[in-house]
Amino acid sequence: MFVAAVAGILVSMALIMIRACLGPTVYDRVLAVNTFGTKTVLLIAALGFMAGRPDFLDLSLVYALINFIGTIAVLKFFEYGDLGAQRQDLSTGGRD
Amino acid sequence: MELLVDAASWVFILTGLFFMLTGSIGVLRMPDVFCRMHAAGMTDTMGAGFVLLGLSLHAGLSLVLARLVLIYAFLLVTSPISSHALARAALAGGVEPYRGEDTPDANGSYRAEGGA
Secondary structure, three states: OHHHHHHHHHHHHHHHHHHHHHOOOHHHHHHHHHHHHHHHHHHHHHHHHHOOOOOHHHHHHHHHHHHHHHHHHHHHHHHHOOOOOOOOOOOOOOOO | OHHHHHHHHHHHHHHHHHHHHHHHHHHHHOOOHHHHHHHHHHHHHHHHHHHHHHHHHHHOOOHHHHHHHHHHHHHHHHHHHHHHHHHHHHHHOOOOOOOOOOOOOOOOOOOOOOOO
């Protein structure tokens, strides 16, 4: 029955992947990749239970960490064009 | 008793899958980034929450349960943070929020299509 859970998660990952390929702006793609990562965390957890090895949960915990850090890093890069940029004035929002 | 816990866990997992599929369809069909973030956020809280709850019923009281709780706690903290960062970056990057067809924008002008 865990097969059903894994299959459902895979279907929703496929739908998210369509948005990541279509997404008109780069932010759509970042959003899709972030959601894809969350689903991967769940997929690894469900796969671990399916294989009878719940130790896989360690992997999914690490994947959750990497996913978060990666999303923030990519967003910072697209917002400031530099990973080590100083914080800009909030009132202009980088639009000037 | 065993059967009851099993049935409850499957109900939770299927509910979580329902929310995940709904969120994915929402991300696919909503008009712009800000609307899509709403659907994606539902995947993170409701979908992941129910799936992990169902898995934790299978795990029982063990170290596995502690890991599942840790994963969910981490998702609960990071999902709003990355959504906020994404909304802020999209707004700073000049993405116009979708306003619908008959709602005027800040300048009072109407627009057939915004955002995407």
